[in-house]
Amino acid sequence: MDLSTISTLSTRDAARAAVIQTLPLFEMMRMRAATTARRHPTLGFAGSDAASRLRWVNQFTHTHRRLGPEDREVVSPNNDTVYSNAWLDLSGGPVVIATPDMGERYWTLGLLDAWTNPFAYVGRRTTGNRAQRTLVHGPGWRGEVPADITQVIAAPGQDVWLIGRVLVDDTPVDVEHVRSLQLQFSMRRPDGGDAAVRLDTLLDGRVPEAPPAPLYQAIVDQALERNPFPAGERPLWPVSRDLLPQALSSVYEELRQADQPQGLGGGWALPVAVRTHWGDDLLTRARVARNLIGALGIEEAMYPTAEVDADGQVLHGSHAYELRFPPGGGPRVGAFWSLTMYRRSDCLFVANPIDRYSIGDRTPGLRTDADGSLAIRVQASDPGPGFNWLPAPPGEPFYVVLRLYQPQREHLDFHYRYPPLRRL
Structure with a gap:
């Protein structure tokens, strides 16, 4: 999408362009609703009933086994690692992520901002396998960094998706060892207090199709207050309420059918070629958010x-x-x-x-x-x-x-x- 020509677009095309720009933001909020925990180990359920949209953030959840054919929640999953998952809400201050010594094993914690940019990593490739304490803070924070912090990560917005992968061998002994490593992952405040907070997700993350226009607008508006447009990106939002329903329907269907991978020869193609930031390629950013959300950068x-x-x-x-x-x-x-x-x-x-x-x-x-x-x-x-x-x-x-x-x-x-x- 060439943003320099946006002023010449019809109102209908402008609405479509605005949806393409903001769709990653909505889909990240949808994934937050789908993958955050309802229950805290000591503080209990975030909401009072099963229909509640309240969830716990700043808290790890884990899978302790490799996925198989009986698992249907995630498309194209890997069969090499187990997963650890967390959503960070940095509006109340920084969080400190503690990880144990991982030996020689492959592992990574990939951090994505609310626009799906894979902007930082902790793990074997970037920070090594020693025991670590990583402080992650949002924009504008100027506090004191504790002496035991091994690295500091500045997030571009208040919401961050952390996706962890830990290599596991298919033996009971190694599965149990990796489980013990995952359970040593923790997330706390710099003063040692529990970082977990309740958050109203406002939506049902299990519905993957185009959302109703009022819901889309409410989610995007709220997310923008916490996660501004990436630096240098010209805002195309908001959209006329009359044009938004049709734009949503057409864009969601278009992106589901579109496939624009990078050809590699021999019948191979690369669906995702991002490194740390999508830059001005808003269409590919939206396509990946629609079909392959959570993708890490190719250097990882x-x-x-x-x-x-x-x-x-x-x-x-x-x-x-x-x-x-x-x-x-x-x-x-x-x-x-x-x-x-x-x-x-x-x-x-x-x-x-x-x-x-x-x-x-x-x-x-x-x-x-x-x-x-x-x-x-x-x-x-x-x-x-x-x-x-x-x-x-x-x-x-x-x-x-x-x-x-x-x-x-x-x-x-x-x-x-x-x-x-x-x-x-």
């Missing part, structure tokens, strides 16, 4: 995605495929990589006889050929012993995601040659 993780084979044909479980990395030509990563399978119809994992939803450099028993190449069979039926097998859904279209954790320069500069999936 890249997710090249393939929906077609080497001949451009849609990947389908009625066929067998091979993905072959040449000798020395595997993914270049500072942490690890995996290839994950998803059914195309619902973007979820596919149940299979060996309970394998991803395969990668950490998969036990991964075999390389005599010449050093690595071949992965992608098909519904068992190819037999001696093959690296990623099961596909029988008789259904699918897609795969090559997850690259801490991708190296060859990937970040888009020079890496991604091998295609070849139909056998």
Whole structure:
């Protein structure tokens, strides 16, 4: 979207442009309503009944197991890490996030502002694996930083989404160890007091379609008071109440259908290519907020995605495929990589006889050929012993995601040659 031409737009087009600009803000508030806790461990429920929109913020919630086909809340989830989640409300002052020594393990806490900019990280790549105490504050705070703080993060607004990922091996011992690490994550005030506060989310975060115009306007107006437009971005809001309903309907449908990834060759594309800020690419920012909200920057993780084979044909479980990395030509990563399978119809994992939803450099028993190449069979039926097998859904279209954790320069500069999936 070229903001320099906004003055020449019709009122209808101007309304559409304003929705594209503010949609990430609304969708972040929707996700806050959907993912914050109703109950505090000691203070109890935030609201008096099940219909209450009150939630606790400045409080961690965790998943303690890797997701599988029975989990349907999140589309295209990873099968490598467990998640930790928190929403920060900085209007009452800073919060201090304490994390334990994580050993040698991969982990990250990614911080997104209310406009979906992944503006900061704590974790293996950026701050290391030692025990840490991170102070996060909002705009205008000028208080004293306690002596035991290891780093300070200045947030551009009062609302922040923190998404944590911790690598876990598929063994009971490691699952329990990671659970103990997650339970040591804490969020308190600089004086040591509990940081948790009640917040009225004002909406039902479980409804993913275009919202009613009055609700959209109320949420955006409230969020803007706490999270101003990014620096240098010309505000296009507010919108005429008469034009907003049609603009919402058309933009939400358009963004659901739109797919504008960056082509990588070999049938691979990169749906998200942000680093720390979307800049003036408001349309892509809105598309990602609609379809892939919560995406971190590519310096932390890249997710090249393939929906077609080497001949451009849609990947389908009625066929067998091979993905072959040449000798020395595997993914270049500072942490690890995996290839994950998803059914195309619902973007979820596919149940299979060996309970394998991803395969990668950490998969036990991964075999390389005599010449050093690595071949992965992608098909519904068992190819037999001696093959690296990623099961596909029988008789259904699918897609795969090559997850690259801490991708190296060859990937970040888009020079890496991604091998295609070849139909056998």
